[in-house]
Amino acid sequence: MVCDQFIVRKISKIAKMKDIIYKQEFNIQGGDFINGGEASCKISTILKEIGIDPEVILRVAVASYEAEMNVVMYAQQGTIIFILTPVKLVLQIEDIGPGIEDINRAMVPGFSTATDEMREMGFGAGMGLPNIKENSDVLNIDSETGKGTKLEIIINLP
Amino acid sequence: MSKKIISLEQIKTSLNLEVLQGNQLDKKKVNKGYVGDVLSNVIAQAKPGDIWITCQGHPNIVAVAVLKKLSAIIIVGKRNPEPATVQKAKTENIPLFKTELPAFEVVGKIYQQGVFGI
Numbered sequence A: 001m002v003c004d005q006f007i008v009r010k011i012s013k014i015a016k017m018k019d020i021i022y023k024q025e026f027n028i029q030g031g032d033f034i035n036g037g038e039a040s041c042k043i044s045t046i047l048k049e050i051g052i053d054p055e056v057i058l059r060v061a062v063a064s065y066e067a068e069m070n071v072v073m074y075a076q077q078g079t080i081i082f083i084l085t086p087v088k089l090v091l092q093i094e095d096i097g098p099g100i101e102d103i104n105r106a107m108v109p110g111f112s113t114a115t116d117e118m119r120e121m122g123f124g125a126g127m128g129l130p131n132i133k134e135n136s137d138v139l140n141i142d143s144e145t146g147k148g149t150k151l152e153i154i155i156n157l158p
Numbered sequence B: 001m002s003k004k005i006i007s008l009e010q011i012k013t014s015l016n017l018e019v020l021q022g023n024q025l026d027k028k029k030v031n032k033g034y035v036g037d038v039l040s041n042v043i044a045q046a047k048p049g050d051i052w053i054t055c056q057g058h059p060n061i062v063a064v065a066v067l068k069k070l071s072a073i074i075i076v077g078k079r080n081p082e083p084a085t086v087q088k089a090k091t092e093n094i095p096l097f098k099t100e101l102p103a104f105e106v107v108g109k110i111y112q113q114g115v116f117g118i
């Protein structure tokens, strides 16, 4: 799959640039609203244990949660790869799912295709992707309709 | 009205909240609050230490509270929280309360005690 190669290439690029201090992969199950958010909680805990600046941890938490919940809401399944280098934090969220038809439109605050059931639960404000953008230094989105979506979020360390 | 730091115990008592999960409430302090049912707003805008008032009762609210280091969640209105929510709050050690009072009343009563939103 093209996506896999892309991820491998990106990771090795990062690895060459700066040493990886920490790297971990988490699975996300589509539709699992009970456990949705747990990968993000684990990442937060790891960052706290490493001693990362609390303000940075909060930014990572927002970005990671929104990306994770989008996989839960829209995709069948996905993974979060979390990489820490001395200078930055990288989150790569990849899913198998419907993909995003129009990324620019999806980025507009308020745009949402969430179901009534999801809205009832407090999702579907169309603020997830804007929140990720707001809290990250770099946001790359790559998506193929009918296949899946890939997000790369970079947050620089102070 | 002056800004105050009060304990979860004080909030619980004054509002007659039902404790779904939580202990040593007298030792846990609150100085600010946030109210909201739209999770993207809460995750972006609530601040660490805030007491969170919401009508959402599903387990995902616990993840939001953990990630934003919120001091407690009060579930308001007639909606009954799911058992999985209480279970998750226990696991994550997030104090969880319930009341049938509507959000406006809950916020008003807490505000009156000197806990503000900003």
Ligand SMILES: Nc1ncnc2c1ncn2[C@@H]1O[C@H](COP(=O)(O)OP(=O)(O)OP(=O)(O)O)[C@@H](O)[C@H]1O
Binding pocket: A066, A070, A071, A073, A074, A075, A095, A097, A098, A099, A100, A106, A107, A111, A112, A113, A114, A122, A123, A124, A125, A126, A127, A128, A129, A130, A149, B040
């Ligand atoms: N991983 C994904 N797979 C498929 N579509 C997605 C994915 N992520 C986002 N989208 C699409 O982009 C839209 C906007 O996403 P965004 O996260 O900003 O808002 P939302 O999920 O609808 O609501 P909120 O995040 O505020 O609960 C979604 O409604 C959905 O149509």
Ligand SMILES: [Mg+2]
Binding pocket: A066, A069, A070, A124, A127, A128, A129
């Ligand atoms: Mg979203």
